[in-house]
Amino acid sequence: MSLEQANLKVALPSSVGPFPIPLRTLMGPGPSDVHPRVLLAMAKPTLGHLDPEFILMMEEIKKLLCYAFQTNNKATFAVSGPGTAGMEMAIVNLVEPGEKVLVGVNGIFGKRMVENVERCGGVAVIYEEPMGQPLNPEKVEGLLKSQSDVRYVAFVHAETSTGVENPAQALCSGAHQYKKMIIMDTVTGLGGVPVLIDEWGVDVAYSGTQKCLGAPPGLSPITFSERAVAHIKARKTKVQSWFLDLNLLMGYWDGAQARTYHHTAPINACYGLHESLVLLAEEGLQKSWARHKTNAKTLEGELTKLGLKYLVQEPYRLPQLHSIHIPSGVEDAKVRKSLLTDWNLEIGGGLGSLAGKIWRLGLMGHGSNAKNIAYCTHALQSCLLK
Amino acid sequence: MSLEQANLKVALPSSVGPFPIPLRTLMGPGPSDVHPRVLLAMAKPTLGHLDPEFILMMEEIKKLLCYAFQTNNKATFAVSGPGTAGMEMAIVNLVEPGEKVLVGVNGIFGKRMVENVERCGGVAVIYEEPMGQPLNPEKVEGLLKSQSDVRYVAFVHAETSTGVENPAQALCSGAHQYKKMIIMDTVTGLGGVPVLIDEWGVDVAYSGTQKCLGAPPGLSPITFSERAVAHIKARKTKVQSWFLDLNLLMGYWDGAQARTYHHTAPINACYGLHESLVLLAEEGLQKSWARHKTNAKTLEGELTKLGLKYLVQEPYRLPQLHSIHIPSGVEDAKVRKSLLTDWNLEIGGGLGSLAGKIWRLGLMGHGSNAKNIAYCTHALQSCLLK
Numbered sequence: 226m227s228l229e230q231a232n233l234k235v236a237l238p239s240s241v242g243p244f245p246i247p248l249r250t251l252m253g254p255g256p257s258d259v260h261p262r263v264l265l266a267m268a269k270p271t272l273g274h275l276d277p278e279f280i281l282m283m284e285e286i287k288k289l290l291c292y293a294f295q296t297n298n299k300a301t302f303a304v305s306g307p308g309t310a311g312m313e314m315a316i317v318n319l320v321e322p323g324e325k326v327l328v329g330v331n332g333i334f335g336k337r338m339v340e341n342v343e344r345c346g347g348v349a350v351i352y353e354e355p356m357g358q359p360l361n362p363e364k365v366e367g368l369l370k371s372q373s374d375v376r377y378v379a380f381v382h383a384e385t386s387t388g389v390e391n392p393a394q395a396l397c398s399g400a401h402q403y404k405k406m407i408i409m410d411t412v413t414g415l416g417g418v419p420v421l422i423d424e425w426g427v428d429v430a431y432s433g434t435q436k437c438l439g440a441p442p443g444l445s446p447i448t449f450s451e452r453a454v455a456h457i458k459a460r461k462t463k464v465q466s467w468f469l470d471l472n473l474l475m476g477y478w479d480g481a482q483a484r485t486y487h488h489t490a491p492i493n494a495c496y497g498l499h500e501s502l503v504l505l506a507e508e509g510l511q512k513s514w515a516r517h518k519t520n521a522k523t524l525e526g527e528l529t530k531l532g533l534k535y536l537v538q539e540p541y542r543l544p545q546l547h548s549i550h551i552p553s554g555v556e557d558a559k560v561r562k563s564l565l566t567d568w569n570l571e572i573g574g575g576l577g578s579l580a581g582k583i584w585r586l587g588l589m590g591h592g593s594n595a596k597n598i599a600y601c602t603h604a605l606q607s608c609l610l611k
Numbered sequence: 612m613s614l615e616q617a618n619l620k621v622a623l624p625s626s627v628g629p630f631p632i633p634l635r636t637l638m639g640p641g642p643s644d645v646h647p648r649v650l651l652a653m654a655k656p657t658l659g660h661l662d663p664e665f666i667l668m669m670e671e672i673k674k675l676l677c678y679a680f681q682t683n684n685k686a687t688f689a690v691s692g693p694g695t696a697g698m699e700m701a702i703v704n705l706v707e708p709g710e711k712v713l714v715g716v717n718g719i720f721g722k723r724m725v726e727n728v729e730r731c732g733g734v735a736v737i738y739e740e741p742m743g744q745p746l747n748p749e750k751v752e753g754l755l756k757s758q759s760d761v762r763y764v765a766f767v768h769a770e771t772s773t774g775v776e777n778p779a780q781a782l783c784s785g786a787h788q789y790k791k792m793i794i795m796d797t798v799t800g801l802g803g804v805p806v807l808i809d810e811w812g813v814d815v816a817y818s819g820t821q822k823c824l825g826a827p828p829g830l831s832p833i834t835f836s837e838r839a840v841a842h843i844k845a846r847k848t849k850v851q852s853w854f855l856d857l858n859l860l861m862g863y864w865d866g867a868q869a870r871t872y873h874h875t876a877p878i879n880a881c882y883g884l885h886e887s888l889v890l891l892a893e894e895g896l897q898k899s900w901a902r903h904k905t906n907a908k909t910l911e912g913e914l915t916k917l918g919l920k921y922l923v924q925e926p927y928r929l930p931q932l933h934s935i936h937i938p939s940g941v942e943d944a945k946v947r948k949s950l951l952t953d954w955n956l957e958i959g960g961g962l963g964s965l966a967g968k969i970w971r972l973g974l975m976g977h978g979s980n981a982k983n984i985a986y987c988t989h990a991l992q993s994c995l996l997k
Contacts, residue, residue, distance in 0.1 A: 231897045244667075256875065344853055441657045465851050503629060
C-alpha cells in the first residue's frame with residue numbers, strides 16, 4: 226500500500242484553520258505589549274543556527290545584553306527557554322549536591338528558587354518574609370554570620386508575584402561581606418529599574434524577554450561572572466542538566482572558540498530579542514528606567530484617585546508592576562473577565578496566598594506608556610462603578 | 612541624581628540597529644525552510660499565557676499534535692524549549708536513579724540520550740552500531756533477554772547525524788516482548804515519515820518544530836502514553852528538573868484541570884507551531900509522507916547523476932535527510948562556504964567521526980519541494996565543477 230493511501234487511526238480534528246488572534250492590551254505581570262518592530266523581526270526568514278550571519282547576531286545580542294545588565298561578563302547570552310529555564314540554569318550550574326544556599330523568600334519566585342536548589346541536591350536555608358514585604362539585608366547578614374557553611378545567597382530582585390523590589394545592592398553587599406556567591410533573579414527587573422551586575426557584584430543573574438524588554442516570552446537572558454564560570458569549570462560533579470550545562474553551551478555561544486553545535490537555538494525568538502534590545506539601546510537605559518518611574522507615578526496617582534490601595538510600601542514598589550488590593554465587595558474574576566472581554570485588557574490576579582486579594586498591573590517595556598495608563602484607568606473605573 | 616543622568620559603567624556598543632537577515636535556502640539537517648504563513652503567524656500580537664483565547668489555541672495544538680503523532684495520548688503538547696529539552700524531559704521524567712536504560716546508539720543523538728540517562732542517575736546499557744548503520748532489532752532482543760533488569764529501551768527513530776531511519780516498529784515490538792517501556796526520539800521524523808505512536812506502542816516520543824513540521828526552532832512536541840503518565844505519577848523521587856516536571860506542567864497544559872501557571876509559554880512560537888500543524892493537516896499526513904518520499908527519489912536521482920554516493924543503504928535512508936560522501940579531492944568547507952555565500956544555500960556537514968566526510972542534505976517539511984531540489988542540484992554541480 227502506498228503512503229498516500231495509508232490508513233490513519235487518529236483522524237484530523239474536525240475544524241482546522243489559521244487561528245485568529247485578538248488584539249489585547251497586556252497590562253498584567255507579563256507578557257507585556259510587544260513593539261510592532263519586534264513582532265516584525267520575529268517574522269523574518271529563519272537562518273541556520275551556525276550561519277555566520279546568525280553568529281554575528283548572537284555577538285550583537287551578547288553585547289546588547291552586557292549593556293542592559295551593565296556587565297562586562299563574557300558569559301552573557303540568552304538561554305533557549307523561558308525565565309524558569311534561566312532560573313534552573315543558574316542554580317544547577319552553580320550548586321553541587323550537599324551545598325547550602327541561603328534563599329530569600331518573599332514571593333512565589335523565591336519559593337521556586339528553593340525547589341530548584343533542592344532538586345539539584347542542594348540544601349536550601351530559607352529566610353522568609355511575608356508576601357508584599359521586602360527582604361531585610363540585616364537579617365540576611367545575621368543568618369550568614371551564624372551559618373558559615375552557606376556558600377550562596379539567592380534572591381529575587383523584582384518579585385513578580387507581589388511587585389516588591391528587593392534591596393538588591395544591599396543584599397549583595399551583605400553577601401560579599403561573608404564571601405558568598407550571589408544568584409539573582411531579575412526576570413521582571415531588567416530594563417525597568419537599575420540592574421547593575423558588575424557594580425553590585427552579582428555572580429549569576431537571569432531575566433526574561435517578556436517583561437521590561439518587551440519581546441515575546443521564550444528566552445532567558447543570563448550572565449555569569451568570571452568567578453562563576455571558573456567555579457562551574459571546577460565542579461566535582463557533572464551539571465545534572467545536559468541542555469543547561471554552561472560548559473557545553475559556551476562552545477556554542479563563546480565567540481573566542483570555534484562554534485560547535487550544542488542545540489538548535491530558537492532563531493526567530495533571537496531576532497525578536499535582538500530588536501527589543503536595539504529599541505532599549507535607542508532609547509538609552511537611563512531613559513528607560515526614568516520612563517518606567519515617571520509612568521509609575523502617573524498610574525499611582527490615577528489608582529489612588531480611584532481609591533485603590535497598594536500592597537507594597539515605598540520605597541519597595543516596582544515601577545513596572547503595581548499590586549493593588551481588590552476593594553472589598555468587588556469580585557476578582559468578574560472584573561478581570563470584563564476587562565478582558567469588554568476592553569481587551571489583561572491585568573493579573575494574585576498568586577498563592579494573594580489569589581483573589583490583589584490585582585497586578587504591569588507597565589513594562591514598550592507597554593509603559595501614557596496610552597496604556599489612560600486606557601487602563603478608564604476601563605478599571607468603568608468596571609468598578611458597575 | 613535622577614535616573615536619567617545615572618552614570619553607566621558599561622557603554623552602548625558602537626553600532627546598534629536592526630539586523631538585516633539574508634534570505635537563505637535551508638537544506639541542511641534543520642532548521643528547514645519555513646512557510647511564509649508560519650512566519651507571519653509568529654508576528655501576530657502576543658497574548659497572555661492564561662488568556663482564554665490562547666488556551667483554545669493550546670487545545671488545538673494538542674489535537675493537531677495527536678494527529679501528527681497518530682496518538683490518542685492526552686499528555687501530548689509542546690515543551691517550551693528545543694528538541695534537546697524534549698529529550699531531557701522524556702528521560703528525566705521516566706527514569707529514576709539506579710534504573711537501567713538500554714540505549715541504541717548509531718549516531719550523535721543516541722549518544723546524547725546516554726548522557727541524559729547518566730545525568731539523571733540512570734544506568735545506560737549501550738548497544739552501539741557504527742554511524743550510518745541501522746540498529747538491529749534482533750540484537751536489541753538478545754540484550755533484553757540477557758539483561759532482565761533493564762526497564763526502558765531508548766532509541767532515535769530518525770538519526771539526524773547520519774540520515775538513518777532506524778526500524779522503529781520492529782525495535783518497539785522487540786521491547787514489548789520483554790515488557791520494557793519505550794523512549795523514542797523522532798525530532799527529524801515527525802511529518803516526514805510515518806510516526807505511529809499508538810500502533811507502535813511508544814511510551815514517550817518527542818520531536819522538534821524545525822524539521823519536517825517546517826516551523827522555526829524553539830519548541831519540542833512531545834507525547835506520553837497513559838502508562839508513562841501513571842509511571843511518572845508513581846515515582847519515588849522528584850523529577851530533578853522543575854522546569855520539565857510533567858506533573859507540574861500538566862497543570863498548565865491539561866484541559867481537564869483549571870489551568871495553573873507553571874511557566875510563561877513562548878506564545879509567538881506556539882502561533883508558529885499551530886500554523887505549521889494547520890499546513891500539515893491541510894495537506895494530510897499521508898500526502899506529506901508521500902511527498903517527502905517522492906521528492907527524495909528525485910533528489911537521489913540527481914545526486915547519483917553527479918556521481919555522489921550515499922552513506923546509508925536502503926531501506927534505511929530517511930527521505931528528508933540525505934547523507935552523501937564528500938568526493939575525494941573535494942574540500943568540505945570550501946564547497947559549503949561557496950554554497951552559502953554564492954548561492955545563499957545551506958547544507959549540513961558531518962558531525963563527530965563523520966565531520967569532513969559527509970554532507971547532509973535536508974528535504975524537510977515545506978522545504979521538500981521541486982524548486983529546492985533543482986536549485987540545490989544546480990548549485991552543487993556548479994561548485995563541484997569548479
